[in-house]
Amino acid sequence: MKQIKTKDSSLTFYNARYKDHYHTKSGAREEAFEKHAKALNITEKSNPVIFDICFGLGYNTAAALDLTGQATIYCFENDKEILAQVLKIDQDFRSWKMIKEFIGQFLKDNKTTYEKGNIRLVMLFGDARKTIKKVETKADFVFFDPFSPAKVPEMWTKEFFKDIYKKMKPDSKLSTYSYARFVRENLEKAGFRVIDGVVIGRRSPSTIAIRSSKD
Ligand SMILES: C[S@@+](CC[C@H](N)C(=O)[O-])C[C@H]1O[C@@H](n2cnc3c(N)ncnc32)[C@H](O)[C@@H]1O
Secondary structure: OOEOOOOOOEEEEEEOOEEEOOOOOOOHHHHHHHHHOOOOHHHHOOOEEEEEOOOOHHHHHHHHHHHHHEEEEEEEEEEEHHHHHHHHOOOOOOOOOHHHHHHHHHHOOOOEEEEEEEEEEEEEEEOOHHHHHHOOOEEEEEEEOOOOOOOOHHHOOHHHHHHHOOOOEEEEEEOOOOOOHHHHHHHOOOOEEEEEOOOOOOOOOEEEEEEOOOO
16 A cells, blocks of 8 residues: 555555555545535534445545534445554544544454444445445435546446435435546436536536435
8 A cells, every 4th residue: 555645735545456546636635525525515414324435544534523523424445454544644634533443443343333422433344335235324415435437437337326326315415526427427327416516636526416305
C-alpha cells in the first residue's frame, strides 16, 4: 500500500491490484465532506441511517459523524488490509478516534457493532453486492464509493443499483463521485432520478441519485 498526501494534506493510498487511488488527489478529506456528506445534506434528517458503500479508510463515515454527531451507519468493505491502515494514520476528523476504535475492535475481536451516544456503526464485511441483500434497515442516505468505473465496472451495474434502491427509503439520496455516462444510465435504469452534484477537484460534476417517493 503506497501512501500519498493529497492537496488538502489528508492521506490516501494507491492500490496496486486495482491500479487505482482510494481518493482524488485534489483532496481526500474534502472529497468526503463535499461529494458525500454535505452534498446529500445529511443534517436535514435527525438520526439518519446511512450506508457507506466501500468504506476503505472510512473518511465518508467520519465526515458524516463530524457533521451530524448522530447516525446509524452501515459500513460495507471487503478488504482488511485497507482497514488496518486506519489504525496507523491520524486524520483531521473530530470523529477519527471513534473510527479507529470501531475498526480496532473489528480487526481484533471481529466485533461488528460499535455504539457511543447517538452513534451506531455496523461493519458489513464482504462483497457489498451480497451483503446489501442482508441489510434489514433502510437508508436515508447512501455514499457510493467503489474504485473507478473503468477499473471495476462490475460495481457500477444496473443490478447492483437496483439492489441498493430496494434498501433505500422513499425520497432518499445516493452520492457518488462518478460522472460516467454508463453509470448515470445504469442508475436511471435502476429507478433513480439523476442530478449533478458539486464540481470539486475537476471539471465534471459528481452525481446525486434520488430515489422517488413512490414504490
Ligand atoms: C475508492 S475506495 C473507497 C474509499 C473510501 N470511501 C475512503 O474514504 O477511504 C474503494 C473501496 O472499495 C472496497 N471494495 C472493492 N470491492 C468491494 C466489494 N465488492 N465490496 C465491498 N467493498 C469493496 C475496496 O477495498 C476499497 O476500500
